[in-house]
Amino acid sequence: MQDVTRFHALDSLRGICAIAVVLYHTHVVGSITEWTFFSNADLFVEFFFVLSGFVMAHAYGGKRQLDLSRFLVSRTFRLLPLHVFMLAVFVGLECLKYAAYRRGFSFNQTPFTGIYAPSEILPNLLLLQSWTHLTENLSFNTASWSISIEYWTYILFAATVLMASRRYLLWTVIALVGFALLYRQIDVLTVYAQKGVGCFFGGALAYAFFSRLRGWIAPGFALLSVLEALAAIAIWWVLTSDLPQKVLAASAVFCVTIVLFAFDGGALSRVLKHEFFARLGRLSYSIYLTHLAVLFFVISAFMVVQKKTGFEAAPMLGDIRYLDTGHVWLNNLLLLLILTVVVTISTATYHYVELRGQSVGRQLVRRRVATSAP
Template sequence: MQEVRRFHALDSLRGICAIAVVLYHTHLVGSVTEWAFFSNADLFVEFFFVLSGFVMAHAYGSKPQLDFNHFLVSRTFRLLPLHAVMLAVFVGLEFIKYAAYQHGFGFNQTPFTGIYAPSQILPNLLLLQSWTHLTENLSFNTPAWSISIEYWTYMVFAATMLTASVGRYLLWAVIALSGFALFYSQADVLTSYAQKGLGCFFAGTLAYVCFNHLRRRIAPGFALLSVLEALAAIAIWAVLTSQLQQKSLAASAVFCVTIVLFAFDGGALSRVLRYEFFARLGRWSYSIYLTHLAVLFFVISGFMVVQKKTGLEAAPMIGDIRYLDTGHVWSNNVMVLLILAVVVTVSCATYHYVELKGQGLGKQLLRRRMVPAG
């Protein structure tokens, strides 16, 4: 079978999962955001970890040795520029909240305290915040916890590449099983975020090994893959809306199977996912994931101002969650679409002006390194 260069369906699925995470963090009374599926869509972060492991194994796993300097630069300039920009944005938002606080307008939390304390800036900048019990794991830009785990998991992956192919596969299995075992037993080793991230990422590397084995021996047709893809989608819906106690572990297993199936890029759903709309969501997925809470901050703040000025329950607290309410279910659903539109528009901009620029800087650095001195 011809070597697979890019997994188009999986790229698009990454974008759809990022949108689902946006809906998980968005709360409008009576809207689609309150469906059980989206109320559990934080589990799609596991999908990102599994997919990252799968892609890393595809890109590097079969190489006899790894150019660590090239790997370090490419991975750093892939993740860090947008993360650093969004960290700066959230620090700036604390200054805005502080100014509002000085004028008698309070938010949910006193500015520069708790997860937004100045002491958390450096751990965030170094992407260490979610690895230790000494730091606030969900500080500043909350979704960045997974970027913290992913970045240093890349370094663990690079270390496994020092062994021969059979040895590295064994290491991947040991790390995956250890991560899941620690997470399941709630052991106080690393953080639960690190345990889950390591388990899912290296489960993804093993999923690639399985895929690579399968594609060299079978060539499933369109009809079979279409049925299997549909069953995978149903399984994801069933797990996310279930009452399973170990829902995270079940979702991780389903995501591994789903990624293997969609990696063949051969079924009906894979064909749909090739449409440019979904392809763009895939390209912008990292920006969607990291920018959406900043967009939601401004939306929520606007609703809170309306509530303060008019007395209408536009931003009620239900439990410990800040909800938004325009007064009608239909208009709340329209507001959901508007929020998604703004998030995607902002993400398009950050993709082009932050992500691509950052990757370009990394490539320039690598080119300079390759030019011999003379």
């Protein structure tokens, strides 16, 4: 089989999963956000980890040598620019909340306290916030916890690649340790680190299996179409079930799903190659990191309406703040509007923050190559 340079269906799946995470964090009365599937869609963050391990193993796992400095620059300027930009946005939001607080308007928590304390800014800048029990793991931009885990897992992955003869054994050991700690609920690492490390290296092993499998067989369109449909059904079943170890079950299903869609050959893969889904895939990182800021503004606006009019536009149901216009059809229209705004803003951050950050990284690499040339 011809070498794969890009997994188009998997790129699109990343975008769909990012939208699902947005729906998980959005709570609108009478909308699809109340479906059991979307109320468990936070599990798609594990899909991101598995897919990252799969793609990293594809890009670097077969290399006999690894240019470590080039790897670090590439990965740093892939993740850090948007993360730092959004961290600045959330610090700015705390400033706005503080100004409102001084005028007697409360957002349920005193500004710059708890997970928004100034002491949490440095751990966020260093992407360490979700690794230690000494820091607030979900501080400021809550979604960035996974970026914290992913970045330093990249470093661990690079170390295993440098040990060329033992990399597959190390991937297996690390994945098993991560999942074992998660299963036994042993707090050697934070639960976020256990999930991220286990899933990432599980994804790396999935690629090792895929790279051998595609050399043995070339499944046709009909078979792949059936298997892709079964994988989609399995994901739906796991997310809507009451399994006691749902994270582990979902991770296993995600590994199998990614291997199947990596062939890019079934009916669902063909649909996912459409430009609409491909665009969501390109925007997925921005969608994931920007959506909570968008939701903050929407929720704040509804809280102001509630305070000024007395209408329950932002009711608390349990521990969750919901949005409600008073009409189911308007609520679903509101949800569509929120998604549109998130994608629009993500388009801007993708072009003006992500791509520019990556460009700076490439310039640094080229400059290093030029200075080291004889």
